Amino acid sequence: xxxGRLIAGLTRMVGDVxxxxxxxxxxxxxxxxQWPSDGVPDGxxxxxxxxAKHRAIDQIxxxxxxxxxxxxxxxxIEDAEPDPGDAVAEKLDDPVGDxxxxxxxxxxxxxxxxxxxxxxTLRLLGGLSTDEIARAxxxxxxxxxxxxxxxxxxxxxxxxxxPPSAELQARLASVLExxxxxxxxxxxxxxxxxxxxPALCQDALRLGRILAGLMPDQPEVYGLVALMxxxxxxxxxxxxxxxxxxxxxxxxxxxxxxxxxxxxLAALHNAERLGALGPYCLQASIAAVHAQAPSxxxxxxxxxxxxYTVLVHVWPSPVAELNRAVAVGRAHGPAAGLAIVDSLASExxxxxxxxxxxxxxxxxxxxxxSDEARxxxxxxxxxxxxxxxxxxFQARAAQR
Amino acid sequence: xxxLVILKADAAPTNPPPELMEAIMRLGAEATSxxxxxxxxxxxxxxxxxxxxxxxxSITVTDGPFAEAKELISYALxxxxxxxxxxxxxxxxxxxxxxxxxxxEGQADVLKVFGPEDFAPQA
Numbered sequence: 001x002x003x004g005r006l007i008a009g010l011t012r013m014v015g016d017v018x019x020x021x022x023x024x025x026x027x028x029x030x031x032x033x034q035w036p037s038d039g040v041p042d043g044x045x046x047x048x049x050x051x052a053k054h055r056a057i058d059q060i061x062x063x064x065x066x067x068x069x070x071x072x073x074x075x076x077i078e079d080a081e082p083d084p085g086d087a088v089a090e091k092l093d094d095p096v097g098d099x100x101x102x103x104x105x106x107x108x109x110x111x112x113x114x115x116x117x118x119x120x121t122l123r124l125l126g127g128l129s130t131d132e133i134a135r136a137x138x139x140x141x142x143x144x145x146x147x148x149x150x151x152x153x154x155x156x157x158x159x160x161x162x163p164p165s166a167e168l169q170a171r172l173a174s175v176l177e178x179x180x181x182x183x184x185x186x187x188x189x190x191x192x193x194x195x196x197x198p199a200l201c202q203d204a205l206r207l208g209r210i211l212a213g214l215m216p217d218q219p220e221v222y223g224l225v226a227l228m229x230x231x232x233x234x235x236x237x238x239x240x241x242x243x244x245x246x247x248x249x250x251x252x253x254x255x256x257x258x259x260x261x262x263x264x265l266a267a268l269h270n271a272e273r274l275g276a277l278g279p280y281c282l283q284a285s286i287a288a289v290h291a292q293a294p295s296x297x298x299x300x301x302x303x304x305x306x307x308y309t310v311l312v313h314v315w316p317s318p319v320a321e322l323n324r325a326v327a328v329g330r331a332h333g334p335a336a337g338l339a340i341v342d343s344l345a346s347e348x349x350x351x352x353x354x355x356x357x358x359x360x361x362x363x364x365x366x367x368x369x370s371d372e373a374r375x376x377x378x379x380x381x382x383x384x385x386x387x388x389x390x391x392x393f394q395a396r397a398a399q400r
Numbered sequence: 401x402x403x404l405v406i407l408k409a410d411a412a413p414t415n416p417p418p419e420l421m422e423a424i425m426r427l428g429a430e431a432t433s434x435x436x437x438x439x440x441x442x443x444x445x446x447x448x449x450x451x452x453x454x455x456x457x458s459i460t461v462t463d464g465p466f467a468e469a470k471e472l473i474s475y476a477l478x479x480x481x482x483x484x485x486x487x488x489x490x491x492x493x494x495x496x497x498x499x500x501x502x503x504x505e506g507q508a509d510v511l512k513v514f515g516p517e518d519f520a521p522q523a
Contacts, residue, residue, distance in 0.1 A: 044488065127481075198517055202401075202479070206435035213433025236515075259438060259477070 003028065004125040006048055008099035012160050014056055017106065018152045021124065023059070027052035100125075101214045102160050104207075108175040109155050116151040117178045119144050126182075126203045136200050137185065138192050172215075176224050176280060179207050183228050187235070188386075195245040195388035201232050212267070219276030222267045226284035229264030230291050233257040245392050249296045261291045279315035282307055301331035318347045319355075326359055334366040354383035358393060365400065374400035402438070402513035403486035407473040407493075409506030411445065420500040427496060431478070431489055440476040473506065477513070486510050 003024055010020035027048045041047040107120040122128045122136075130148065134141040163171040186200025208225040215221050237255040240246050268288055271281045286307045293299035308324035321344060329337020341360045350356045361376035377397035381390045431437035446464035453460050476493075478486045490508040497504050 198515070202481070206479070209435030210433065213435070263438065 003127040004103065005045065005100055006052055007124050008103035009049060010052055010056060011103055011106070012099050013053070014060070015160065016156065017103075017124065017160075018156075019059070023052045023055050024048075026055050098162070100210070102162055104175055104211065104214075105163055105171055106155055106158060106160060108171075108178045109158055110171065110174050111154055111158075112151050113147075114178070114181065116147050116154070117174070118181055119147045120151045120155075121178050121207070122182065122203065123148055125207060128203070136197060172218060172220065175211070176220060179204050179211070180224060180228070180280070182207070183231070187231055188389075192385075193387050195243065195386065196235060196238060198235055201228070201235060204228060205232055212270075217274065219271045219274035220278040220280050222271035222274070223276055223278055223281030223284050226264045226267035226271060227280050227287055229260045229267060230284060230287035233260035233264060233291060243388065245388050247392075248290065253295070256291070264288065264291065277310070277314065279311060282311040282314065286311070299330070301327055305331040318344055318349045319353070322350070322353075322356060322359055325363075329363050329366070334363045338363040338367065352383060354380045354389065354393070356380075357383065358396075361396065370400045401480065401482075401515050401517055403478045403480060403483065404511045404513055405476045405478065405486065405490050405493075406509045406511070407475070407506060408470040408509065409473050409504070410469065411471050412504065416504075417501055420496060423496045423500055424493070427489075427492060428476075431476075436478050436480050436485070436489060438477045438479050440474065442474040443472050446471055470506075483510065483512065 006024040006027065007017070007020050010023050011017045014020055014023070030051055031044070031048060035041075103124060104121070107124050108117045112120065118137075119133055122133050123130065128136070130144045131141050134144040137144070162168075183201055183204030186197040186202075186204065189195060189197055205225075205228050208221070208228050212221050212225045233256050234248070234251060236257065237251040237253070238246055246252075264284065265288055268281070268284045271284065286304055289300050289304050289307070305324065305327040308320060308327050312320045312324055321340065325337045325340035325344070327337075328340055338360070341356070341363060344350055344356065347356075357376040358380035361373045361380060364370075364376060365373035374397045377393050377400065381393035381397065384390050384393065428437060428440055446466045449464040449466075451462045451464065451466060453462065476489075478489060480486050480489075487510055490510055494506070494508055497506065
């Protein structure tokens, strides 16, 4: 996170996120060279900032000299011209927390594509290398590098300011979306050989916790943090001994992380105290019901179904509607759930969504319609791009 | 990944200076808002605790204090990207003691907590 802070402070100072990143890198490299022999300084963060600041002042001076030479030879430079270094040093005295928040809003700028926002956020705030981001999202490194370069170009003209209060909610939604996307890619990888990538969940959780520290009056930030803490509490239980996925119903709840559950419930409490019924708070409330249930059978499915009903009302989404179908199936019987699933059959957004046939298969199986269930599990297996998930669906099909 | 940091020291004859406690609170708040600190608390002297021991097939309970040279003073649970980061927070924690409680000596053991990353299937 130290690098995120550095980049944030430097961006405000030099007004260019790309240059700020280079300066931060330089400072980190100098630290790597000096610290092993000279020892770690007392305030490593301050040391890094000071070092980067010196490099920035050098750069600015050099650039100014260059500009001057380009201008007319023979024009006298006035002695009274203020030292650019002083102005820079003054700018650096602003509270760093605000800079970090500005950088987050900049990286998640709505003019950027979702992929670009995710890549830039992980690069600038998560401190991940392009190579690490590429591996996390299973795309070539050159693609990520290009995305980041283009993104930086796009936001170069954006002011390094917090969004005005009229835009804050919309801009915040964009930030939360990026953080949750990163979390979800770690929680249930859309493609590849592994079912989960805990490191991505960690990065997202950390970003969320930082955001909650920076914006303690925003209920949805707490809602998202609560949702991620509660879901992350199940990470260990979601993997079988050979890395195969274990679904909620089959998880050993003793392996749930009690500390994360406690933290998640505390964050949810904070969100509710601020009077929230936003989509992240609602999803966190649903996760909280699961987290406190001793078993899948002893879960308050009626409450979960009710929460999903509110959720699809404030945040209409076919995926949420599908989840509501699961809850309704548990609360009011598989036929009721199936009716909701069937109403989603023509939903274009779910055309390639493997969980649609998978959920349908589960409900059909409960209704004793085994042949149809098997066909649906097979369809789900053919649709997923995640190897582990495919194996799971194939196994379910074979059981019918 | 998580690291449990346990602070150990000889039992101190005096209470820590209030400036130190204040600085520790500030560092804790900073580590929390940086998303790194999950949980932390001080530990009462072992005189307030007990030891349950299994030796030679029998379980015995002994009230504190324990005979060891050092007392456990506090614990902190961090969620960080690397061991270096956990060491760094501990470094800052001990630097506060150095600067604000002259003569105090102690150690912070940084222990990795097993997590999902340790049980990931071998690809």
